[in-house]
Amino acid sequence: MSRLADLRFRAATSFQRRVNPIVRRLPLQTVLETKGRVSGLPRRTPVGGRRVGDSFWLVSEFGERSQYVRNIKADPRVRVRIRGRWHTGTAHLLPDDDPVARLRRLPKVNGLGVRAFGTDLLTVRVDLAD
Numbered sequence: 128m129s130r131l132a133d134l135r136f137r138a139a140t141s142f143q144r145r146v147n148p149i150v151r152r153l154p155l156q157t158v159l160e161t162k163g164r165v166s167g168l169p170r171r172t173p174v175g176g177r178r179v180g181d182s183f184w185l186v187s188e189f190g191e192r193s194q195y196v197r198n199i200k201a202d203p204r205v206r207v208r209i210r211g212r213w214h215t216g217t218a219h220l221l222p223d224d225d226p227v228a229r230l231r232r233l234p235k236v237n238g239l240g241v242r243a244f245g246t247d248l249l250t251v252r253v254d255l256a257d
Contacts, residue, residue, distance in 0.1 A: 132247075158208040159185070159253075161218075164201035170194070177233050183207050183216065183253040184233065186226045190247035196220065199251070207253055216253040224250035 159174045172195045176185030187193045191200070199205065199218045207214050226248035 156208075157210075159195055160206040160208070160213075161195050161198035162202050162204070164198050170198060175234050178209055178255075181255050183209065183214070183255060184229060185251050185253075186230050186233065187249045187251055188247075190249035191220075192247065193249075196249060196251070205253060207255070214255045214257055216255040218251055218253045221250040221252055224252075226250045 156173050157176060158171050160169050160171045162168070163170050174185050174195075176183055178184075187196050190196065199220060203218045205216055205218045207216060229250045230248075
């Protein structure tokens with residue numbers, strides 16, 4: 128990873144560590160809940176994305192460096208809170224999907240943040256069970 132990419136990663140994760148605990152409590156914030164791969168405890172991460180039919184789509188700005196992506200790799204069973212309602216589902220990492228094109232179809236606010244900080248974009252699809 129280049130020095131600039133590493134600096135962007137560190138800046139973004141430092142910011143997220145401070146802001147995420149507050150943002151994930153907002154009732155209408157979309158939240159992805161994974162199971163910690165080491166602890167087994169629920170881990171909640173505010174995300175941006177969009178529900179399309181029975182799937183929820185998002186783009187990880189740091190690809191496999193993102194902790195929630197690492198958790199998905201260990202256990203793809205997740206929950207997503209959309210508009211205040213929890214949905215169970217199975218997450219799929221889609222390295223062959225074009226994340227830049229995918230971002231164009233997701234909410235603009237999220238796309239700006241992902242583009243500004245992202246260094247290794249990865250598309251994630253959650254197939255919702257309910």
